[in-house]
Amino acid sequence: MNLLIVFRLKPQWHFTVSVILLSGLLSSCSVFEKTPEPTTSTLPEKDTQPPKIHLNGGDLIIERHQYFTDPGATAMDDFDGRVAVKVTGKIKTYALGEHSLTYTATDKAGHKASVQRLVTIVPASTVPPLNDTGVNWAASYPEGNAETCQGELADQQDCAHGRNQLYFTKLDAQGRALPKHAKHWSCIKDNHTGLIWEVKTAKATGTDLHSREDQFNWRNLMWATNGGATGYRNHDGKICTGFVAGKEMTYCNTHAFAYRVNQQGLCGFHDWRLPNLQELETLMSLDNSRLMIQRQFFPNTRKGAYWSSTPTAFDKSYSWHLDFSSGRDGISARKDELYVRLVRTARPGEAHAD
Numbered sequence: 507m508n509l510l511i512v513f514r515l516k517p518q519w520h521f522t523v524s525v526i527l528l529s530g531l532l533s534s535c536s537v538f539e540k541t542p543e544p545t546t547s548t549l550p551e552k553d554t555q556p557p558k559i560h561l562n563g564g565d566l567i568i569e570r571h572q573y574f575t576d577p578g579a580t581a582m583d584d585f586d587g588r589v590a591v592k593v594t595g596k597i598k599t600y601a602l603g604e605h606s607l608t609y610t611a612t613d614k615a616g617h618k619a620s621v622q623r624l625v626t627i628v629p630a631s632t633v634p635p636l637n638d639t640g641v642n643w644a645a646s647y648p649e650g651n652a653e654t655c656q657g658e659l660a661d662q663q664d665c666a667h668g669r670n671q672l673y674f675t676k677l678d679a680q681g682r683a684l685p686k687h688a689k690h691w692s693c694i695k696d697n698h699t700g701l702i703w704e705v706k707t708a709k710a711t712g713t714d715l716h717s718r719e720d721q722f723n724w725r726n727l728m729w730a731t732n733g734g735a736t737g738y739r740n741h742d743g744k745i746c747t748g749f750v751a752g753k754e755m756t757y758c759n760t761h762a763f764a765y766r767v768n769q770q771g772l773c774g775f776h777d778w779r780l781p782n783l784q785e786l787e788t789l790m791s792l793d794n795s796r797l798m799i800q801r802q803f804f805p806n807t808r809k810g811a812y813w814s815s816t817p818t819a820f821d822k823s824y825s826w827h828l829d830f831s832s833g834r835d836g837i838s839a840r841k842d843e844l845y846v847r848l849v850r851t852a853r854p855g856e857a858h859a860d
Contacts, residue, residue, distance in 0.1 A: 556617035557583040559591065559609055563776035565624040567853055569631065571730040573761065574599050575768040577776040581611035581619070589613055597625050600730060631851055641792045673697045674803045681774035681856065693773040694803050695852060699788050701781075702856075704772060704848040706806040712747050715770060718806035720746035724813055724825045724840035725759035726780075733817025733825070737761075737840040745843055760813055760846055767848055780815040781849040783835060786828040798833040804847075811838060812845045 563577035574597045581589040595607040605627065610620040644660035646652040652660065676684040676691035681702075684691055694703045706718040723741045726732035739757060743749065746758035748766060755762050760780050767778045791800050799807050809831035816826040824837045827844055838844060 553585040553615040556619035557581040557589045557611040557613050559621045567626045571728050575765050579609040583613040586613045602627050677773050700852045702850050702852050708806050717747050721843040722846050723759045725761040734822035741841045777850050778848040783814040783816040783826045786814050799830045
């Protein structure tokens with residue numbers, strides 16, 4: 507014989523008493539149970555708002571005839587989550603002035619949002635300001651070299667007139683200036699030339715986009731600046747990080763590498779490019795005999811040639827390079843495997859020196 511008795515005490519509680527008769531014995535038990543509180547939703551009952559669009563990189567300034575890589579945009583909707591973004595417009599990098607791209611996102615309820623990115627095309631800086639050579643000794647007339655800045659003609663030489671140091675600022679992963687003693691940095695700004703440089707890492711090929719070990723073939727799709735030939739798309743296969751057979755923008759050429767770095771947004775910037783020969787030469791520090799670059803700012807620089815964007819005038823299958831171990835420039839076949847250090851031109855107000 508079973509007897510169930512239920513007492514209601516409060517709306518959110520119920521009290522159960524069970525009386526069970528077994529073999530002439532009377533036993534009882536009681537249980538308190540809490541009814542779950544009703545949940546409330548933070549979402550409105552109806553979708554009334556359009557998606558919110560976020561531009562990667564904001565407005566951009568691109569040098570004329572530089573290959574433009576759209577950093578893209580993302581859109582989020584309160585109801586639908588991530589929403590596809592459609593891009594309209596065209597950037598003509600041969601035409602100086604302002605251009606724009608429009609990004610549009612529409613949610614399932616039909617609400618539409620759009621934002622614009624302004625892209626300004628400016629003249630290319632083919633010849634950067636003359637930098638300090640780093641030389642702190644004089645060529646002693648009429649013969650030999652002095653160990654210091656002394657000699658008959660020393661007062662007419664760079665050791666007497668130069669700054670005797672290259673003035674750099676370390677930048678963090680967001681492009682913000684760091685103190686001189688910072689132990690970790692992602693980019694370097696040359697405060698004299700206004701150029702911002704990629705900094706390489708000590709990681710092995712295949713583990714980091716900025717590995718010092720990565721090498722590349724030369725490639726430039728812009729006919730106005732490539733000397734009459736685009737170079738090599740995929741001559742040597744997997745010689746850099748990220749290579750995937752059959753996926754062109756992962757290939758180990760200078761064009762695809764700059765594209766990947768711009769998609770990544772190194773130091774918060776999306777206008778990285780291959781430097782021309784004159785820009786590379788501004789990094790030369792001739793007071794270093796082993797590696798002619800300031801290694802305290804540019805660690806992990808390899809002994810060997812680094813590509814420039816400068817084509818040769820006499821043969822469209824060659825381009826110029828700079829070797830920091832010898833301090834000499836030269837030419838290489840575009841199918842050769844060389845190192846790369848990307849650059850961009852700083853804009854007013856960016857990364858002030860500390």
